[in-house]
Amino acid sequence: MNLRVGLDIGGTKIAALAVDQAGNPRGSAVRPTDAATPDRLISGVVDIVDLVLQDAGLPRSALVSAGIGIPGQIEPVNGTVSHAVNLNLREPYPLRATLQKALGIPVVLENDVRAAAWGAYHWACASESLKSLAYLSIGTGIAAGLILDGHLYRGAHGMAGEIGHIPMDSDGPRCSCGSFGCLEALAAGPAVAARAAESLRGSGLSTYEVYKLAATNPQAGRVVAQTAGYLSRAVLLLLMAYDVEKVVIGGGVSRAGEAFEQPLRQAMADLRSHSPLVASMMPDNKVVIISPDYNAGVMGAVYLAPDRSPEARQEDNEKREDSRLLTV
DSSP states (O other), X not given: OOEEEEEEEOSSEEEEEEEOTTOOEEXXXXXXXXXXSHXXXXXXXXXXXXXXXXXXXXXXXXXXXXXXXXXXXXXXTTTEEEOBGXXXXXXXXXXXXXXXHHHSSXXXXXXXXXXXXXXXXXXXXXXXXXXXXXXXXXXXXXXXEEEETTEEEOOTTSOTTOGGGSBSOTTSOBOTTSOBSBHHHHHSHHHHHHHHHHHTTSOOOOHHHHHHHTTTOHHHHHHHHHHHHHHHHHHHHHHHHHOOSOEEEXXXXXXXXXXXXXXXXXXXXXXXXXXXXXXHHOOGGGEEEOOTTOOHHHHHHHHHSOSSOHHHHHHHHHHHHHHHHHHO
């Protein structure tokens, strides 16, 4: 039994899933994130891997690799993580090497949104053949992941797709990055809740509640419509910049369902009505909302994990070489 495990490490929780060689789920687990120190984060990852194996009823020896999605900037060559503020990993930390030593298996690291993009790509490809895709994640922050020519695109510094920090309104609120009016500061979950609190005089509603209230409350409706306008421009930006075949939208805010999707569709239709070019680049069927029961982050991490151990791959290569020599 060769198991791969995928982990989605967030600021509040870690989700993990193990699959067998055929891709069948064998065990899963979720636990709170303890990132008070790097050592405690590592310990938490090891613990959840053991919980997954316990759920699968299999020993640690069954595990051949792990894929991990984690916030922050990933350096793919040396496997360091930096700028992961919610995990107290601000300076470059050798996470891959540390986890490989702790788990005794190969580990592949990727930024969490880019890992989710890889999962979204596999989800979308189950319905149609695609070579390119942008995954737009809308939650406590906003970012995109890109698949170009069938491959995950990271950019020169591992930061491709960070559109949450593109200014949309110079008079807008200050963003966590230091700029003003960034997409994230205008349309991410906390921004929606904050604008609703201003409009509704300190209502204290959650983002989900704002979306549900929008159908009957004019102030909430204006907040949601304004947010949809910003997000429709973000979708158009991705399509114009990368000319991808599909934009998949996910993240916690998108789980508001029809209350989220209908205003976004209307905002995209408004953009199309003013420009034949926009109409040709952003037809309605080019943008889809990911299924709420599909965990793109965990599945992307699973797909990133090698399906064979290095020793097994070396053995396969040796067998192929022996076969070639015998044939000659």
